[in-house]
Amino acid sequence: MEDSLRVASYNVRDLKDDVAAAAGVVRAIAPDVLCLQEVPRHPFSGHRVAEFARRCGLMWSGAHRGSGGTTILTSLRVDVGMARHERLRVPRLQRERGYALASVSLPGHTAVDVVSVHLSLDADERARHIGAVLGALAPDGPLVVAGDLNEGEDGRAWSSLAGRLRPVTEPAPTFTARHPRHRLDVIFAGGPLEVLPHRPVDLDRTRLVAASDHLPVWTDLDVQALRRPLRQA
Numbered sequence: 001m002e003d004s005l006r007v008a009s010y011n012v013r014d015l016k017d018d019v020a021a022a023a024g025v026v027r028a029i030a031p032d033v034l035c036l037q038e039v040p041r042h043p044f045s046g047h048r049v050a051e052f053a054r055r056c057g058l059m060w061s062g063a064h065r066g067s068g069g070t071t072i073l074t075s076l077r078v079d080v081g082m083a084r085h086e087r088l089r090v091p092r093l094q095r096e097r098g099y100a101l102a103s104v105s106l107p108g109h110t111a112v113d114v115v116s117v118h119l120s121l122d123a124d125e126r127a128r129h130i131g132a133v134l135g136a137l138a139p140d141g142p143l144v145v146a147g148d149l150n151e152g153e154d155g156r157a158w159s160s161l162a163g164r165l166r167p168v169t170e171p172a173p174t175f176t177a178r179h180p181r182h183r184l185d186v187i188f189a190g191g192p193l194e195v196l197p198h199r200p201v202d203l204d205r206t207r208l209v210a211a212s213d214h215l216p217v218w219t220d221l222d223v224q225a226l227r228r229p230l231r232q233a
Helices: 019-029 046-056 123-135 156-162 205-211
Strands: 004-011 033-037 071-074 079-088 097-105 112-118 143-148 185-190 217-222
Touching (some): 004 019, 033 097, 046 071, 097 123, 123 156
Parallel strands (some): 112 143
Antiparallel strands (some): 004 217, 079 097
16 A cells, blocks of 8 residues: 555564574565564674565665664665664673664655664663663654564553554564563554554464564554645646
């Protein structure tokens, strides 16, 4: 649909599992925007991320160093006006954390800011980092924040997000892929974005378990309100 934007989020566990299975899962979901967590982040790993994007049939802006293993892939259906990766402050010798940000739009529409996050295992750090992410973004306008929060609805980071945005993915557990019990992966959206009815995708369970220890999530957003007015002749 010309006014529908499909956004997905997927923790791919550093592509340590069955990469072909993970790419197959993504192709089946067919997102316009894919927020990734735990992509390889060691030096010279960009070629692995680029190859994964190719296998998914998606495009990648590159240069994800400092993002804590987060990045964003996009389909040819959307225009990318800006893409960058930002570092978040962590104590010395602690795991690197960051986030990816892209400004995307469908033809004839104004842009939506999309953020991919992977929050810490430490509750205080999660709350601090999501505050920094939200503080770095424009206070209004269409916004999507997606990723692995490493906490559920009772967490402070979740509450901070819910104070500005609303969860727009199905309330189902996403971790572990083999025995899902915890809803860690979620997409939030705000501004003039309407959530369309969830459209299930027939995903093979064996492939899901082979691909990652997380399950992917996705949502379809109605961006009709972002249509640019037609110019008068």
